[in-house]
Amino acid sequence: MGLQIEAQALEKAWRSPHNVASFEGMRLKNIGWILRAAALLALPAFVASGASSNGRTLYKWVDAQGVTHYGDHIPPEFASQEQHLINSQGIEIDRLDAQKTPEQIAAEDQKRLDAEQNQNRDRNLLNTYASVQEIERLRDQRVALLTDQIKVTSQFLEVLYGRMKKLRLNSMRFKPYSDDPKAVAMPDQIAEDLVHVGTDIRTQEQNLLEKRSEEATMSKQFESDIARFKELKGLH
Numbered sequence: 268m269g270l271q272i273e274a275q276a277l278e279k280a281w282r283s284p285h286n287v288a289s290f291e292g293m294r295l296k297n298i299g300w301i302l303r304a305a306a307l308l309a310l311p312a313f314v315a316s317g318a319s320s321n322g323r324t325l326y327k328w329v330d331a332q333g334v335t336h337y338g339d340h341i342p343p344e345f346a347s348q349e350q351h352l353i354n355s356q357g358i359e360i361d362r363l364d365a366q367k368t369p370e371q372i373a374a375e376d377q378k379r380l381d382a383e384q385n386q387n388r389d390r391n392l393l394n395t396y397a398s399v400q401e402i403e404r405l406r407d408q409r410v411a412l413l414t415d416q417i418k419v420t421s422q423f424l425e426v427l428y429g430r431m432k433k434l435r436l437n438s439m440r441f442k443p444y445s446d447d448p449k450a451v452a453m454p455d456q457i458a459e460d461l462v463h464v465g466t467d468i469r470t471q472e473q474n475l476l477e478k479r480s481e482e483a484t485m486s487k488q489f490e491s492d493i494a495r496f497k498e499l500k501g502l503h
Contacts, residue, residue: 324360327351392496399493399502406489413482420475427468434461 325337328345341350352361367375396402438444438461441453497503 324355325353327353327359389495389499392492393499396496399496402489402493402496406486406493409485409489410482413478413485417475417478417482420471420478424468424471424475427464427471431461431464431468434464 325339326341327335327337328341328348328350329335330345336345337353350363351359352363354360434457438453438457440450441457442450444453
């Protein structure tokens with residue numbers, strides 16, 4: 268309605284012979300008011316009337332149903348959500364991010380930690396090695412050492428397996444394994460040897476698994492280091 272009245276006033280002024288010379292100045296003077304009115308009309312009625320009446324700032328937030336709300340304070344149940352602060356011209360002047368969940372905070376912390384570790388890794392690569400060949404030599408030395416350890420462990424396991432086989436055969440002559448009703452009870456020494464050898468076998472089998480896993484992980488890590496070193500040095 269205000270825009271229509273303004274337009275009628277401008278038209279009347281244009282037709283008046285006394286105001287033809289001053290019309291252009293009047294039009295320029297009022298163009299700022301028209302633009303401001305249009306901007307306020309584009310906002311929700313609550314914002315336009317509330318903000319322009321006393322120059323206060325308003326908060327804007329969205330509820331769980333996606334409905335936008337305005338007010339001079341944030342209700343407690345929406346305090347953790349994203350908030351927007353609007354001035355008397357209906358312009359957003361500030362924004363408060365939504366409160367982050369523990370999962371989001373943990374993910375950001377992990378991302379930051381990963382970035383720091385990557386930076387440290389790059390720095391160590393550049394400070395430690397002068398060429399790809401140096402990395403490859405160290406890789407070959409480490410892998411060879413693990414290969415020797417795997418070989419020794421495997422040989423020791425073969426010895427233990429042989430010892431266990433003999434102990435089991437020997438134990439079959441005694442109760443409770445023998446079917447002979449005249450068989451005597453197993454001597455304590457044989458029983459203890461069965462337990463000790465069995466424990467040694469399980470220990471060495473676990474060591475063998477760990478060494479093989481370490482070998483695979485080490486080879487993969489060295490390959491990754493070589494690729495990253497080439498990237499940092501611009502090598503192909």
